[in-house]
Amino acid sequence: MKRVVIDMQQQRDEGRLGTGVPGLDAILHGGLIPGSVFIVQGAPGAGKTILANQICFHHARTGNKALYVTLLAESHDRLLSHLGRLAFFDPRQVPESIYFISSFDTLARDGLKGVLQLLRSESRERQASLIVLDGLFALEETAQSAKEFRKFINDLTTLAGLIGCTMLLLTNTGRCCTESVEYTMVDGWIELELRQLAQRAERSVRVLKYRGSGFLEGRHTLCIDGGGMHVYPRLEALAEDRLQLPLSGSRLGTGIAGLDRALEGGLPSATATLLVGPTGIGKTIMGLHFMAGSSADEPGLIFNCYETAEQIRAKGVALGLAELIDAGHVQVERVAPTEQRLDVLAHRLLEQVRARGVRRLLVDGIDGFSQAAADAERLPQFLAALSAALCKEGVTTLYTLEHPVLAQAGGSVAGTLASAVQNIVVMRYVEMDSELRRAVAVLKVRDSSFDRRIRELDITPQGVRIGEALPPGTFSWDVPAMHKT
Amino acid sequence: MRDQKADGVGRILVVEDESSILTALTLLLEMEGYQVAEATNGRQGLELLAGFVPDLIVTDYMMPYMNGLEMVRHLRQDPVYADVPVILVSAAPPAGEEGAELVDVCLPKPVAIDKLLAAIERLLAAR
Numbered sequence: 001m002k003r004v005v006i007d008m009q010q011q012r013d014e015g016r017l018g019t020g021v022p023g024l025d026a027i028l029h030g031g032l033i034p035g036s037v038f039i040v041q042g043a044p045g046a047g048k049t050i051l052a053n054q055i056c057f058h059h060a061r062t063g064n065k066a067l068y069v070t071l072l073a074e075s076h077d078r079l080l081s082h083l084g085r086l087a088f089f090d091p092r093q094v095p096e097s098i099y100f101i102s103s104f105d106t107l108a109r110d111g112l113k114g115v116l117q118l119l120r121s122e123s124r125e126r127q128a129s130l131i132v133l134d135g136l137f138a139l140e141e142t143a144q145s146a147k148e149f150r151k152f153i154n155d156l157t158t159l160a161g162l163i164g165c166t167m168l169l170l171t172n173t174g175r176c177c178t179e180s181v182e183y184t185m186v187d188g189w190i191e192l193e194l195r196q197l198a199q200r201a202e203r204s205v206r207v208l209k210y211r212g213s214g215f216l217e218g219r220h221t222l223c224i225d226g227g228g229m230h231v232y233p234r235l236e237a238l239a240e241d242r243l244q245l246p247l248s249g250s251r252l253g254t255g256i257a258g259l260d261r262a263l264e265g266g267l268p269s270a271t272a273t274l275l276v277g278p279t280g281i282g283k284t285i286m287g288l289h290f291m292a293g294s295s296a297d298e299p300g301l302i303f304n305c306y307e308t309a310e311q312i313r314a315k316g317v318a319l320g321l322a323e324l325i326d327a328g329h330v331q332v333e334r335v336a337p338t339e340q341r342l343d344v345l346a347h348r349l350l351e352q353v354r355a356r357g358v359r360r361l362l363v364d365g366i367d368g369f370s371q372a373a374a375d376a377e378r379l380p381q382f383l384a385a386l387s388a389a390l391c392k393e394g395v396t397t398l399y400t401l402e403h404p405v406l407a408q409a410g411g412s413v414a415g416t417l418a419s420a421v422q423n424i425v426v427m428r429y430v431e432m433d434s435e436l437r438r439a440v441a442v443l444k445v446r447d448s449s450f451d452r453r454i455r456e457l458d459i460t461p462q463g464v465r466i467g468e469a470l471p472p473g474t475f476s477w478d479v480p481a482m483h484k485t
Numbered sequence: 486m487r488d489q490k491a492d493g494v495g496r497i498l499v500v501e502d503e504s505s506i507l508t509a510l511t512l513l514l515e516m517e518g519y520q521v522a523e524a525t526n527g528r529q530g531l532e533l534l535a536g537f538v539p540d541l542i543v544t545d546y547m548m549p550y551m552n553g554l555e556m557v558r559h560l561r562q563d564p565v566y567a568d569v570p571v572i573l574v575s576a577a578p579p580a581g582e583e584g585a586e587l588v589d590v591c592l593p594k595p596v597a598i599d600k601l602l603a604a605i606e607r608l609l610a611a612r
Contacts, residue, residue, distance in 0.1 A: 070503075076576045081595075101547055104503070106549065122550070
């Protein structure tokens with residue numbers, strides 16, 4: 001017993017207990033406070049058992065011991081068989097470091113008091129510093145009264161504090177946690193949710209209470225795959241500093257001389273630019289010009305929703321992009337927005353940006369993000385947070401957006417994006433001399449002067465060419481009020 | 486050599502903490518004609534021996550208070566039970582664990598009924 005207490009004290013001094021669930025510790029501001037009691041609530045299938053076991057196996061990997069106690073749950077062999085398919089499962093940890101027992105018989109025979117005694121003796125015997133009690137609802141059903149159940153929870157929290165043992169109490173959902181008798185007694189409350197959205201299901205995790213600690217509020221995307229559980233903190237919640245960073249003053253060439261002239265030297269570095277226009281007008285090829293400026297010192301990433309790496313490569317041959325891709329200076333990442341979650345896309349993008357030190361980024365088809373959004377209302381805040389995070393990483397980003405009628409942009413994705421970017425370049429078809437031609441104009445550049453005049457744009461086999469400003473009166477162009485100047 | 490099952494004297498102690506598995510094993514063995522006593526952990530299994538001398542023991546490994554191997558270690562120190570055959574059923578095989586060599590047969594969970602019954606018959610016949 002003494003040895004356990006010493007170990008726990010050491011663990012407290014060292015700080016929090018990591019969960020081993022990617023992303024979850026960020027939500028919990030570093031992990032679980034040792035000696036705390038958490039309720040993990042969720043409907044069957046929400047992922048409670050996987051979450052608890054992933055934490056147990058991480059705990060074991062870091063040299064600690066865990067006790068997993070089931071009440072009315074699936075049998076241990078079935079449980080271990082299911083877990084065996086997940087990457088975090090390590091059979092060598094069972095039973096030496098993770099010990100599975102059932103307390104069903106104890107509960108039936110000796111009631112809540114017996115279960116408490118069992119936890120006390122087994123945690124000591126196994127030197128466990130983490131206990132999972134799977135099936136709290138069975139204890140509540142067995143309790144003779146709400147008072148007895150409250151006392152059990154109280155005894156449990158006392159025991160946890162006394163021996164420095166962290167406890168996870170798993171229970172089914174179905175009631176408001178704040179109205180539960182145990183809400184005020186436990187240290188933390190984590191809720192897992194499984195929502196059905198049209199044809200797809202979306203999992204999320206929410207921390208409702210964490211005594212003695214801050215946490216990232218609200219729902220965060222949760223995914224379960226062969227690697228186990230992953231949490232993707234809501235990007236807006238993560239954005240520590242939404243203030244716009246001061247511009248460095250340096251510029252990145254777009255690779256198109258005419259556009260660089262209009263921008264008075266190129267795109268301000270570490271800013272986000274929206275390139276908006278109708279289908280087929282040349283947004284992607286404009287973006288590829290920008291990416292052709294990538295190098296070993298300025299690595300590039302093309303994050304796109306609609307074209308394969310081969311298609312991108314073929315389009316960029318004349319620009320020298322194929323060589324840059326082959327040399328690894330430009331990476332092409334294709335994502336299928338309909339099968340992705342908004343935060344999964346963002347975290348994946350940011351991971352790659354950080355891993356490769358990306359400086360030039362083309363997000364070709366930003367509307368893919370809106371397709372991935374289960375909740376369209378959060379899109380403005382999400383895109384603003386994404387842009388802020390990319391700027392903070394020193395990335396100069398070019399988003400392309402297909403949008404036919406600029407004048408109606410106010411309430412659309414374009415309007416949403418306009419407030420999330422520093423610079424806007426618009427493209428459209430214009431009628432001149434009885435034919436449709438392409439035109440481009442810079443609409444906004446943050447904290448900088450620029451040439452507002454409209455220029456003709458031509459797409460040639462060698463790429464995009466932008467001419468001199470068109471003479472006044474060539475055609476009329478109603479510029480939309482989609483940005484704040 | 487007597488046929489204990491045919492004589493109706495095959496006495497089996499089943500030690501298992503998961504009630505659904507304990508019930509299933511007991512039902513199965515009783516249907517096969519064995520006399521069965523139940524315990525939900527190793528300590529309770531040892532206590533039961535005062536009133537029930539088994540011809541064979543089927544035990545789980547991970548259980549509260551006393552695990553299956555700890556129980557077998559205690560058993561083997563008593564001359565009365567030193568030769569009682571033991572079948573260990575476990576979701577986590579105790580390879581290399583102290584006491585694993587004291588077990589006659591180790592079967593993985595979920596238990597294959599035919600293998601369990603065959604092992605029981607073989608061990609009882611060999612007594």
